[in-house]
Amino acid sequence: MTSMSRARVARRIAAGAAYGGGGIGLAGAAAMGLLLAEVQLARRRVGNGTSPHVPNADGRYGGTYAGPGQTPLRLTMLGDSTAAGQGVHRSGQTPGALLASGVAALAERPVELRTVATPGARSDDLDRQVALVLAGPVPDICVIMIGANDVTHRMPATRSVRCLASAVRRLRTAGAEVVVGTCPDLGTIEPVRQPLRWLARRASRQLAAAQTIGVVEQGGRTVSLGDLLGPEFAANPRELFGPDNYHPSAEGYATAAMAVLPTVCASLGLWPAEEERPDASRREGFLPVARAAAEAASEAGTEVAAALPTGPRGPWALLKRRRRRRVPEQEPAPATPSS
Numbered sequence: 001m002t003s004m005s006r007a008r009v010a011r012r013i014a015a016g017a018a019y020g021g022g023g024i025g026l027a028g029a030a031a032m033g034l035l036l037a038e039v040q041l042a043r044r045r046v047g048n049g050t051s052p053h054v055p056n057a058d059g060r061y062g063g064t065y066a067g068p069g070q071t072p073l074r075l076t077m078l079g080d081s082t083a084a085g086q087g088v089h090r091s092g093q094t095p096g097a098l099l100a101s102g103v104a105a106l107a108e109r110p111v112e113l114r115t116v117a118t119p120g121a122r123s124d125d126l127d128r129q130v131a132l133v134l135a136g137p138v139p140d141i142c143v144i145m146i147g148a149n150d151v152t153h154r155m156p157a158t159r160s161v162r163c164l165a166s167a168v169r170r171l172r173t174a175g176a177e178v179v180v181g182t183c184p185d186l187g188t189i190e191p192v193r194q195p196l197r198w199l200a201r202r203a204s205r206q207l208a209a210a211q212t213i214g215v216v217e218q219g220g221r222t223v224s225l226g227d228l229l230g231p232e233f234a235a236n237p238r239e240l241f242g243p244d245n246y247h248p249s250a251e252g253y254a255t256a257a258m259a260v261l262p263t264v265c266a267s268l269g270l271w272p273a274e275e276e277r278p279d280a281s282r283r284e285g286f287l288p289v290a291r292a293a294a295e296a297a298s299e300a301g302t303e304v305a306a307a308l309p310t311g312p313r314g315p316w317a318l319l320k321r322r323r324r325r326r327v328p329e330q331e332p333a334p335a336t337p338s339s
Helices: 003-019 029-034 036-046 095-107 123-134 148-152 157-174 196-216 231-235 250-267 289-297
Strands: 059-061 073-079 111-115 141-145 177-181 221-223 285-288 302-306 316-321
Touching: 059 095, 073 095, 073 123, 095 111, 095 141, 095 250, 123 157, 141 157, 141 250, 148 196, 157 177, 157 196, 177 196, 177 250, 196 221, 196 289, 196 302, 221 250, 250 302, 285 289, 289 302, 289 316
Parallel strands: 073 111, 073 141, 141 177, 177 221
Antiparallel strands: 059 111, 221 302, 285 316, 302 316
16 A cells, blocks of 8 residues: 555544544455454464563662652553563563663653553553543653554454544643554564455554544654564564564564654653754655655654644644664662652
8 A cells, every 4th residue: 555545544544533433444344254264363373462471660760860859750651562561571671661761861860650551452441541640640751552452353443543542632631741652563473374464464554544643633742663563573573572473572672662762752852952853864854644644654663743733735744763762671669659
């Protein structure tokens, strides 16, 4: 599917989400029926994240930066098993811990991490997760990773985007910055064969593009995870996928965290001002939001953020391709009451 075609589909899905439209089929019912045996085989071979282990990474990072009167930044992870870090064995290997460590180092300020993400969650669980978040002190920034289970459970894309956009709106209204890692490319899961692999990839990228439109229109930023689970994972599946061949390994989570960290830091005002301007040499610039969303869905680590409010083809967005930053693995200090 071309970028322009994906942009049109994403805009239709996002419009349906905004105005209460029905689901838009990402694959015909007849085709899915023919693939039923393939789906069942893939589920048996993948395991679909049956490992219950999710390390508890909550706590304070960057304690060495603590000073008199300095309160920690609050970072909260929402979403599914990818946001929680299912599939790794140490808390320091989870994306939340990696992001908290990276933010603490760049801000030279402690970061308090809280995780409400739930393995198996779909976008309709975000309402519950946001309620948990807003029951306490409002975080400085929330990172959401969601979408894979929406695709595998065939949730209507319009409903998926509507739930995500509502979550972003509530968090932004409360005063939190929001960064969303969009739906990963499920066509890279090793045991999934053709033609299911092609359908999974198409559905994943369509949802990722539609998610981007919904998030940006509510004042959040997105980072594409699709291709991070694409060429790099397909070329090195034994290294980048975990033992269940479904969830990322420690190296896989580190790769995703490296892509998301610059956008998290930019949202918190920790990035140099000169790096916020579009760099033509990196193919950055202002685009209609649907086109920016479609391009981001096809390229790993691409950020999309709101820019000009309107344009000849609707809202515009800034597309950025930030340089990735690796962070060392750290274990949290015991969680302490936030001041």
